[in-house]
Amino acid sequence: MRVDVEEKVLSENDKLALGLRERYRKHNVFCVNLISAPGSGKTALLERTLEALPKTAKVALLTGDLQTENDARRLAKAGFPVKQITTGGTCHLDASMIIKALDDWDLDAIDILFVENVGNLVCPTSYDLGEHAKIVLLSVTEGEDKPLKYPSIFAAAELCIINKLDLLPYVPFDLAQAIANVRQVHPGMEVVETSCTKVQGLDAWLAWIERRRK
Amino acid sequence: MPDMHELSIASTILERARAASQQNGGARVTKIGLRIGEISGVEADALTFGIEALSKDTPLQGVTLDVEFCKRKQRCTACATEFEHEGFVASCPTCHGDQSECIAGKELDVKFFELEDPPCA
Numbered sequence: 322m323r324v325d326v327e328e329k330v331l332s333e334n335d336k337l338a339l340g341l342r343e344r345y346r347k348h349n350v351f352c353v354n355l356i357s358a359p360g361s362g363k364t365a366l367l368e369r370t371l372e373a374l375p376k377t378a379k380v381a382l383l384t385g386d387l388q389t390e391n392d393a394r395r396l397a398k399a400g401f402p403v404k405q406i407t408t409g410g411t412c413h414l415d416a417s418m419i420i421k422a423l424d425d426w427d428l429d430a431i432d433i434l435f436v437e438n439v440g441n442l443v444c445p446t447s448y449d450l451g452e453h454a455k456i457v458l459l460s461v462t463e464g465e466d467k468p469l470k471y472p473s474i475f476a477a478a479e480l481c482i483i484n485k486l487d488l489l490p491y492v493p494f495d496l497a498q499a500i501a502n503v504r505q506v507h508p509g510m511e512v513v514e515t516s517c518t519k520v521q522g523l524d525a526w527l528a529w530i531e532r533r534r535k
Numbered sequence: 536m537p538d539m540h541e542l543s544i545a546s547t548i549l550e551r552a553r554a555a556s557q558q559n560g561g562a563r564v565t566k567i568g569l570r571i572g573e574i575s576g577v578e579a580d581a582l583t584f585g586i587e588a589l590s591k592d593t594p595l596q597g598v599t600l601d602v603e604f605c606k607r608k609q610r611c612t613a614c615a616t617e618f619e620h621e622g623f624v625a626s627c628p629t630c631h632g633d634q635s636e637c638i639a640g641k642e643l644d645v646k647f648f649e650l651e652d653p654p655c656a
Contacts, residue, residue: 322562322652324555326645330547330569413540444540446576447643473574476607476637508609508626508633 334448337416341423341451348428351534352436354450356474357458358467359440362484364392365517366458366526367435371399373523379432383422385414385439392437402426413444416451433530442471454479454533461485461492465499468506475506480513480529487516541577545585548645552595555648566599568646573607573620575643607640 329335345352355363367382374380382403384392393405404422406414419436436452438445446455457478459467462485468475475481481503489496500512513529515522552564567586571577579602590596607620611627612634618627620640626633 322559322650324559324648324650326551326555326568326647328551328645330544330551330643330645333547411540411543443576447540447544473576476574477641504633508635 331447331449334416337420338449338451341416341419344428345434345451345453348431350428350431350434351530352434352450352452353530354436354438354445354452354455355458356438356442356445356455356478357440357460358442358463361440361458361460361463362515362517363437363440363458364395366482366484366515367396367437368399369517369520369523370435370526371396371401373527374399374401376400379430380435381426381431381433382435382437383414383419384437385418387411387439402431408439412439412441413448414438414450415448419450433534442467442474446474446477456480456482458482458484459499459503461488461494461496461499465495465502468499468502472506475503475510478507478510479533480511481507482526483512483514485516485518486514486521487519541581542585542589544577544643545582545589548582549586549589549593549595551645552598552648556594556650559650562650562652564595564598564648564650566601566649568601568603568648570603570605570642570644570646572605572640572642574637574640577643579604601646603646605639605642608638609635610638611635 357363380401382396383406384396385406385408386392387408387410390405393403396403406418406422436450455478457474483499503510503512513522513525515526552567556562556564571579583600590598608617609620610617611632613632614630616627616629
């Protein structure tokens, strides 16, 4: 006996994400989901971003890791609300974790919500968090062929940030080839180049946020 | 349970299979039909491993997967030509435009369950 189902495997998560998207729309929250391999500089980028924002900016952050509160501690220094999501062993954030984390936050007090996903170039791609845009980070120490090796996330993300540009003189990373690889997987994808230790390229990233929010 | 994401996806699929069995008088599910896209981020081998590991010593032990693999497909924004993203060729084969949207390849669907006839009352 055959029973036809024709349903998305992650339809439960998708339903929750749809609910989040509705809430963000209603409360005018712009949400981005930052995805990269561990150590590409997601937290550093957010630290520099928070430092560059006026203290009155209505910004909040959720940061995911398997263990430790380290990232939340780093990000809290800027004085904006931040919450750590520790997933235990799970390699990605899902919509239910976001809903739980937002539980006691007033969304009217938030204009921009940064979600820092668990460091992983594969699994977070499959889970819709209701965000307006996924952003993928690639650092110059990782090799310019990463977009070809992990095409799913580069196809799904709206913006690619190439980070650690200050290390370019010390590593065999072909920046032009990396950008070509990004666009081979995702035609026309916008790329921003940053360094978070030398504070470089941040203006382009902040401008992207402003433009995209409108 | 600590996991790769195929394991949590396998667990979601097995939950659906259990529900299908319950809705059909406890009939054993023998086959699960799935559709997996090229850029869904899910590896069929890892998923198969997850299903085997999680169904061991349960009524679902021995269930097989029937996977339909979907290639990534793009539609050209300029001329609407639909083309496969073979070997990462991103430009449109008709007008050579480099803007296109993804219309297939992200699938991760349960298509069907195959069940044994329900046990007679």
